[in-house]
Amino acid sequence: MSSQSNRVVIFDTTLRDGEQSPGASMNLEEKCRIAALLEEMGVDVIEAGFPIASNGDFEAVNAVAKQSREAIVAGLARATKADIDRAAEALAPAARKRIHTFISTSPLHMKYKLQMEPEAVLQAVKDSVAYARSKVDDVEWSAEDGSRTEHDFLCRCVEAAIAAGATTINIPDTVGYAVPDEYAALIAMLIERVPNADKAIFSVHCHNDLGLAVANSLAAVNAGARQVECTINGLGERAGNAAMEEIVMALRTRPDRMPYETGIDTTYITRASKLVSTVTGFVVQPNKAIVGKNAFAHESGIHQDGMLKNAQTYEIMTPESVGLNKSTLVLGKHSGRHAFRDKVKALGYDLGDNRLNDAFKRFKDLADVKKEVFDEDIVALIDDQLIRARDRIKVVDLAVVCGTKGPQTATLTLEIDGDSKTTTAEGDGPVDATFKAIKQLCGATPRLQLYQVHAVTQGTDAQAEVTVRLEENGKTVNGQGADTDTLVASAKAYVTALNKLLVKREKTAPGDMGA
Ligand SMILES: CC(=O)SCCNC(=O)CCNC(=O)[C@H](O)C(C)(C)COP(=O)(O)OP(=O)(O)OC[C@H]1O[C@@H](n2cnc3c(N)ncnc32)[C@H](O)[C@@H]1OP(=O)(O)O
Numbered sequence: 001m002s003s004q005s006n007r008v009v010i011f012d013t014t015l016r017d018g019e020q021s022p023g024a025s026m027n028l029e030e031k032c033r034i035a036a037l038l039e040e041m042g043v044d045v046i047e048a049g050f051p052i053a054s055n056g057d058f059e060a061v062n063a064v065a066k067q068s069r070e071a072i073v074a075g076l077a078r079a080t081k082a083d084i085d086r087a088a089e090a091l092a093p094a095a096r097k098r099i100h101t102f103i104s105t106s107p108l109h110m111k112y113k114l115q116m117e118p119e120a121v122l123q124a125v126k127d128s129v130a131y132a133r134s135k136v137d138d139v140e141w142s143a144e145d146g147s148r149t150e151h152d153f154l155c156r157c158v159e160a161a162i163a164a165g166a167t168t169i170n171i172p173d174t175v176g177y178a179v180p181d182e183y184a185a186l187i188a189m190l191i192e193r194v195p196n197a198d199k200a201i202f203s204v205h206c207h208n209d210l211g212l213a214v215a216n217s218l219a220a221v222n223a224g225a226r227q228v229e230c231t232i233n234g235l236g237e238r239a240g241n242a243a244m245e246e247i248v249m250a251l252r253t254r255p256d257r258m259p260y261e262t263g264i265d266t267t268y269i270t271r272a273s274k275l276v277s278t279v280t281g282f283v284v285q286p287n288k289a290i291v292g293k294n295a296f297a298h299e300s301g302i303h304q305d306g307m308l309k310n311a312q313t314y315e316i317m318t319p320e321s322v323g324l325n326k327s328t329l330v331l332g333k334h335s336g337r338h339a340f341r342d343k344v345k346a347l348g349y350d351l352g353d354n355r356l357n358d359a360f361k362r363f364k365d366l367a368d369v370k371k372e373v374f375d376e377d378i379v380a381l382i383d384d385q386l387i388r389a390r391d392r393i394k395v396v397d398l399a400v401v402c403g404t405k406g407p408q409t410a411t412l413t414l415e416i417d418g419d420s421k422t423t424t425a426e427g428d429g430p431v432d433a434t435f436k437a438i439k440q441l442c443g444a445t446p447r448l449q450l451y452q453v454h455a456v457t458q459g460t461d462a463q464a465e466v467t468v469r470l471e472e473n474g475k476t477v478n479g480q481g482a483d484t485d486t487l488v489a490s491a492k493a494y495v496t497a498l499n500k501l502l503v504k505r506e507k508t509a510p511g512d513m514g515a
C-alpha cells in the first residue's frame with residue numbers, strides 16, 4: 001500500500017498507549033475482550049502491549065496473539081535486543097504479527113533522555129530494525145518526538161529504517177505539539193524527500209495535548225499518511241491519543257474532502273466505547289464527539305422541530321451508523337411544542353389543541369424546576385391534568401412553614417366552584433397542616449385511610465407522586481397528585497380525592513358541597 005492508495009490502516013493502541021493513562025490499567029481477560037471486539041469491528045492492527053514492561057504485559061500480548069486471526073497483533077519494543085526478543089516471544093503464536101520498535105530522534109530527547117549522540121541514535125535505528133526483521137517480517141519503526149525532530153536528521157533516520165527492513169514508518173507527535181498544516185507538511189516532506197519512501201507506509205500517532213490529535217491525524221492523511229494510530233474514546237497518555245471513532249467517522253462523513261476508506265464497521269463504535277469505558281472506569285464526557293451521551297441528543301425546541309421534519313437538519317451522521325438505536329429528543333426547558341406534541345402522541349395520548357397547549361404550559365413550568373423531564377413525568381403531568389379537568393375544587397397556592405422549630409403551618413388557597421378561598425392551619429407536620437387547611441376550606445371531614453408518596457423518576461428534583469385514600473360514609477375514593485414539591489403533590493392528591501367524593505355525594509344529594 002502506498003500514499004497513493006485510498007485505504008487508511010487503522011492501528012489501535014488502546015491496550016498499549018491507552019493503558020498508559022494513569023488509572024486505566026486493564027487485566028488480561030479485559031484486554032482479550034477488548035482485542036476480540038477490535039478485531040470484530042475491523043481494526044487492522046491491534047497494539048496489545050509492551051512485552052518487556054512487565055510479565056502482565058507479556059502475558060496480555062501473548063494471549064491476544066493467540067486469539068487473533070485477521071488482525072495484525074503488534075508489540076512495542078525499545079531499540080534494544082532484550083525488548084525485541086521479548087516482543088518476538090510474546091507475539092510468537094500470532095497468525096499475523098508486527099514488532100513496533102522506536103527511539104527518540106528530537107534534539108531534546110536525544111540529549112537529555114537518551115543521552116546519545118545523533119549518530120548513535122541513527123545506528124540504533126539501523127540495528128534495531130534489522131534485528132526485529134530477523135524475528136518477524138512486519139516491522140514498524142517510530143521516531144519518538146518525530147514532530148520536534150530536525151528535518152534532515154529525520155529524513156536520514158527514516159531512510160535508514162526503511163533500508164533496514166521497516167515497512168511502516170511512524171512519525172509521532174509524541175507531546176501533542178504540532179498543528180495541522182505544519183504536521184501535514186512534515187509528512188509530505190518525508191514522502192517527497194526520503195528516496196525509498198515508496199517502500200513503506202507512513203503512519204501518524206498524535207497526542208491530544210492541544211486538542212488537535214484528530215485534526216493533525218486527518219491533515220497527515222491528506223498529506224499521504226496511510227496508517228493512523230488511535231484509541232477508543234481517545235484514551236491515552238496525558239490528554240490522550242487521537243480518538244478512533246472520530247477519525248473513522250470524519251473519514252466516512254466527509255469523503256468529499258477526504259476520499260479515504262477504513263476497514264472499520266462503524267456500527268461497533270458505541271459498543272467498543274462502552275466496553276473501554278466500563279473496563280477502565282474512564283467515563284465518557286456527555287458532549288464527547290460520536291460517543292458522548294449527548295452526541296445524538298437534542299433538547300432545543302428549534303432543533304427538535306428540525307429533527308422531526310428532517311433529521312439531516314441537525315445530524316450529520318445517523319445514530320444507527322455508530323450503533324445507536326436512534327437519536328433522542330430530550331424534553332427540557334428549551335423544548336418546543338412540536339417535540340412535546342410528538343412525545344405526547346408517542347406516549348399514547350390524543351389531546352386536542354387546547355389540552356395540548358395547557359399540558360405544554362404545565363410541562364414548561366415543570367421543566368423550569370427540573371433538569372430533565374422524563375416520559376414518566378409527562379404521563380404524570382397529563383394524567384394529573386385529565387383527572388383535574390372537571391374538578392370543582394382546585395389547588396391555587398400553597399405555602400408551608402416546617403422544620404425542627406414548629407409549629408408547622410400551611411397557608412392554602414383553593415378555588416372552590418370558581419371562588420378563591422384562603423386559610424392557614426397548624427398541624428402535626430407539614431402534610432397534616434396542609435390537609436387540615438383543605439378540610440377547613442372545604443368543611444370536609446373524611447377519614448384518611450392511606451397516604452403514600454413515591455418518586456416518579458430518580459434524582460432530588462424528581463416529581464413526587466402522592467396517593468391519598470379517603471373514606472366517608474362507607475364510600476372510598478383514591479386521589480393522585482404529582483409535583484416536584486411533595487407537599488403540593490399531597491395537596492393535589494387530597495383535593496382530587498375530595499372531588500371524587502363530591503361526585504359521589506352529588507349522586508346521592510345533588511348541590512351539596514360541605515360535609
Ligand atoms: C512515547 C511512549 O509512549 S514510549 C512508551 C512508554 N511506555 C512505558 O514506558 C510503559 C512501560 N515502561 C516500563 O515498564 C519501563 O519504563 C521499562 C520496563 C520499559 C523500562 O524500565 P527501566 O529499565 O527501569 O528504565 P526506566 O523506565 O527508568 O528508564 C528508561 C530507560 O530506557 C531508555 N530508553 C527510552 N526509550 C528508549 C528507546 N526507544 N530505545 C532504547 N532505550 C530507550 C532510557 O534512556 C532509560 O535508559 P537508562 O536506564 O539507561 O537511563
Ligand SMILES: CC(C)C(=O)C(=O)O
Nearest residue numbers: 102142144145172174
Ligand atoms: C512509541 C510511540 C509510538 C509513542 O507512543 C509516542 O511517540 O507517543
